[in-house]
Amino acid sequence: DGGITQSPKYLFRKEGQNVTLSCEQNLNHDAMYWYRQDPGQGLRLIYYSQIVNDFQKGDIAEGYSVSREKKESFPLTVTSAQKNPTAFYLCASSITGFGNEKLFFGSGTQLSVL
Amino acid sequence: AQTVTQSQPEMSVQEAETVTLSCTYDTSESDYYLFWYKQPPSRQMILVIRQEAYKQQNATENRFSVNFQKAAKSFSLKISDSQLGDAAMYFCAYRRSGGSNYKLTFGKGTLLTVNP
Numbered sequence: 389d390g391g392i393t394q395s396p397k398y399l400f401r402k403e404g405q406n407v408t409l410s411c412e413q414n415l416n417h418d419a420m421y422w423y424r425q426d427p428g429q430g431l432r433l434i435y436y437s438q439i440v441n442d443f444q445k446g447d448i449a450e451g452y453s454v455s456r457e458k459k460e461s462f463p464l465t466v467t468s469a470q471k472n473p474t475a476f477y478l479c480a481s482s483i484t485g486f487g488n489e490k491l492f493f494g495s496g497t498q499l500s501v502l
Numbered sequence: 503a504q505t506v507t508q509s510q511p512e513m514s515v516q517e518a519e520t521v522t523l524s525c526t527y528d529t530s531e532s533d534y535y536l537f538w539y540k541q542p543p544s545r546q547m548i549l550v551i552r553q554e555a556y557k558q559q560n561a562t563e564n565r566f567s568v569n570f571q572k573a574a575k576s577f578s579l580k581i582s583d584s585q586l587g588d589a590a591m592y593f594c595a596y597r598r599s600g601g602s603n604y605k606l607t608f609g610k611g612t613l614l615t616v617n618p
Contacts, residue, residue, distance in 0.1 A: 419604065421604075421606075428511075428610065428611075429610055429611075430506070430593055430595075430608030430609050430610045430611055431547075431593070431606075431608045432608075433605055433606070436604050436605070438604060444604075446605065447605075476545065478547060480547070485604045486604070487535065487597075487599065488535040488537075488552050488554055488597075490549045490552070491539075491547070491549070491606065493546060493547035493548075494546075495544070495545065495546050496545050496546070
């Protein structure tokens, strides 16, 4: 079945540590996104990529980094510069990244700080 | 910057009844897209319904329909014949048309409880 796979489901970060969240899709979508969700908040865009080897910052990119070396994969690294990383992280994809396209979401990764 | 406001943090409805969730947005654009997404306890986001601003006709998807008032910048979601499976967080979202329109701006959500 086609879809988006995020791993791990739960992740713990120690002080000063970088951690990487995985996102893989087999939908052949060009566009991929990373959103952060905090309790009582909507989703906020971290990074966006519309094509391989290209990505743009969203509203809250500070302390995060991404790569898009393959169409299927869009990993997110939460760096030690992100001082408040505890949140639920959602990866999504869409066909081209424009218009009224439906976003397909993964099942999310809950990141917590030890 | 575009903003999306959901003024009802929580709503409840009796099973088989109808409920309306409110959403307003702020934009200077004339062409854009609006969405309602549902996030059940599994936390997986699911598209419920979408509306193109240039279409006057309100979108419907089975028991779900919208009341789109462009002049008032209002986009409410009506759920008819509510079912227990409709219990979820509902997010309204906005996306402008044209240019670098990748960004989907979400409201803070409305938690819907369905009472048996």
